[in-house]
Amino acid sequence: xxxxxxxxxxxxxxxxxxxxxxxxxxxxxxxxxxxxxxxxxxxxxxxxxxxxxxxxxxxxxxxxxxxxxxxxxxxxxxxxxxxxxxxxxxxxxxxxxxxxxxxxxxxxxxxxxxxxxxxxxxxxxxxxxxxxxxxxxxxxxxxxxxxxxxxxxxxxxxxxxxxxxxxxxxxx
Amino acid sequence: xxxxxxxxxxxxxxxxxxxxxxxxxxxxxxxxxxxxxxxxxxxxxxxxxxxxxxxxxxxxxxxxxxxxxxxxxxxxxxxxxxxxxxxxxxxxxxxxxxxxxxxxxxxxxxxxxxxxxxxx
Numbered sequence: 001x002x003x004x005x006x007x008x009x010x011x012x013x014x015x016x017x018x019x020x021x022x023x024x025x026x027x028x029x030x031x032x033x034x035x036x037x038x039x040x041x042x043x044x045x046x047x048x049x050x051x052x053x054x055x056x057x058x059x060x061x062x063x064x065x066x067x068x069x070x071x072x073x074x075x076x077x078x079x080x081x082x083x084x085x086x087x088x089x090x091x092x093x094x095x096x097x098x099x100x101x102x103x104x105x106x107x108x109x110x111x112x113x114x115x116x117x118x119x120x121x122x123x124x125x126x127x128x129x130x131x132x133x134x135x136x137x138x139x140x141x142x143x144x145x146x147x148x149x150x151x152x153x154x155x156x157x158x159x160x161x162x163x164x165x166x167x168x169x170x171x172x
Numbered sequence: 173x174x175x176x177x178x179x180x181x182x183x184x185x186x187x188x189x190x191x192x193x194x195x196x197x198x199x200x201x202x203x204x205x206x207x208x209x210x211x212x213x214x215x216x217x218x219x220x221x222x223x224x225x226x227x228x229x230x231x232x233x234x235x236x237x238x239x240x241x242x243x244x245x246x247x248x249x250x251x252x253x254x255x256x257x258x259x260x261x262x263x264x265x266x267x268x269x270x271x272x273x274x275x276x277x278x279x280x281x282x283x284x285x286x287x288x289x290x291x292x
Binding site: 039103128129130132133135136138139 | 210222223225226227229230233250251
């Protein structure tokens with residue numbers, strides 16, 4: 001009688017352990033950040049890349065307009081892949097594309113734009129990477145969709161055709 | 173006299189080193205408690221990645237602005253979530269983590285109480 005009573009908890013424990021390990025077997029051990037959205041954009045001031053000006057965030061982001069903030073760098077390879085999508089998006093009048101040049105050299109950034117075209121209305125410079133951390137970014141490339149000073153969407157990594165369609169849908 | 177001079181030089185060299193010992197101590201303490209999100213298993217303090225280096229600069233900036241250690245943790249928590257802290261606070265996602273050891277302790281205590289003290 002006693003032996004039978006011990007048997008069941010042992011089976012149960014093994015079952016629980018099996019389920020836990022089996023489940024975590026499929027989990028990736030690379031942390032994919034949760035895309036927290038609908039929070040206010042940070043307040044900052046930054047220099048512009050092409051013009052000799054210093055702008056604050058309220059001067060860049062006006063109310064009642066859609067903005068796309070794209071963090072990029074000339075040394076970033078995936079940024080080259082998504083550039084054609086940004087160029088097509090820049091033809092849409094409803095969307096204002098703002099660039100953030102991340103830890104880059106001014107000369108290289110300019111030749112990158114000369115080579116592939118400039119989809120950005122304004123480009124702010126993030127020399128030491130602190131501004132992108134204020135935005136809650138991880139690296140390059142990263143894209144934010146902003147409306148009324150709120151972040152609607154955040155895409156980590158390069159844009160693709162699927163995301164392009166999604167962005168078109170949002171700004172409609 | 174010569175030995176005395178050498179002795180003084182050695183003493184001076186040893187004491188001057190102490191001047192540099194506590195440099196950035198507050199910043200280091202804070203960055204040791206922040207996880208480098210793009211590296212695996214490293215704190216911001218340990219890492220030399222672009223992300224970690226920017227974080228270090230930002231922590232310095234926030235300290236200069238007069239924020240306390242706790243305010244800086246809250247600031248990063250708001251941007252990146254609980255995962256960035258090595259010591260997560262008690263909330264609805266982490267209550268099991270905090271309460272389970274206490275529950276197990278109480279459960280074990282109850283077993284001991286039942287089988288040893290009540291049986292007597």
